[in-house]
Amino acid sequence: MKIEEAIENLYKVFSKYTTSDMHYCDCGCIDENDVKKLASKKLRELEEDDFSSYHGSALYTWGDIEHYKHFLPRILEVHNEKNGKGLIGLFEITSKLEYAEWENWDSNEIKAIKDFIFADWNSFINKQHSEIGTDDIEYYSFFFKPEDLLSIWDLTINENSLKNFVAFFYYNGTEIINKGLKIKDKIYNKEFMNLLNQPELLDKLEIEFFKADEINKDYAEKISIVTQMIEQEKTVGNNVYKK
Structure with missing residues (x-):
């Protein structure tokens, strides 16, 4: 709806x-x-x-x-x-x-x-310009399971969705990588990893980086850092998401 x-x-x-x-x-x-x-x-x-x-x-x-x-x-x-x-x-x-x-x-x-x-x-x-934090996911989880919320976050559907995720992961990614995505005393590692494994995500980030690099250096730097974090998670075999 x-x-x-x-x-x-x-x-x-x-x-x-x-x-x-x-x-x-x-x-x-x-x-x-x-x-x-x-x-x-x-x-x-x-x-x-x-x-x-x-x-x-x-x-x-x-x-x-x-x-x-x-x-x-x-x-x-x-x-x-x-x-x-x-x-x-x-x-x-x-x-x-x-x-x-x-x-x-x-x-x-x-x-x-x-x-x-x-x-x-x-x-x-x-x-545009949504400021999404882990607390927001927790508030929406009052009504729905976190996995249901995360499952509809399509990072490749439009620029806003991708930009919102870049900001979200830039500010929360380190804690999520180290401790997992914790919502109401439960860790949602697998569900969050599904976000990072969305098809063509890295390609979309690369395109977004080159576009931003010409007009918004600060955003381009955030994209670069987020991309590196995602690539690292995809390469490290014993990361937190696979526990």
Whole structure:
């Protein structure tokens, strides 16, 4: 499912929920201006600044589950728009969903969320200038097995995907090589090695290097280092991935 499709499906599935009888703590812990901002626009026009305070207090001192479900499609949509750089990250969203016991929700609601998250991950790894870290893989693993996430990271499908991987491996490769890709107390060596073994990856990196060498020396140097690291892993027979 494409990300646009997944977002529209969220709005459709959760459309029955409203802000009717929405309450909030009146002891002063919630700013009246934040209450006004949340109610100032239609759902699909809300920006992160409009609901960031609400999200922190939702279900605790501001509204119930049905109210959170009302806002959830827009919260997830903005998360995708921010491409991992917003105030409300996937960690905050998963924490809230866990507190709300989302796995006990209606099956169509659970499916709509998971369809979105999978499409969001696919969008994340293929968008321009995504800053992907091992913690991101861990957050997405709240919904899917790491091997399923890694299996759709096609490094040869477009330039963005390859560039995002170069940055990811440049900053995390040494630790992964030395300790393995650790997600939730489990090591995913074989699954990560499958990324490095994708057909024509080294050829693509070589082409990318010569293109970057003329316009972006810093990026070209990162490609060179990543290429060397990959080549070393492919040649060393007793590396960590084969344990």
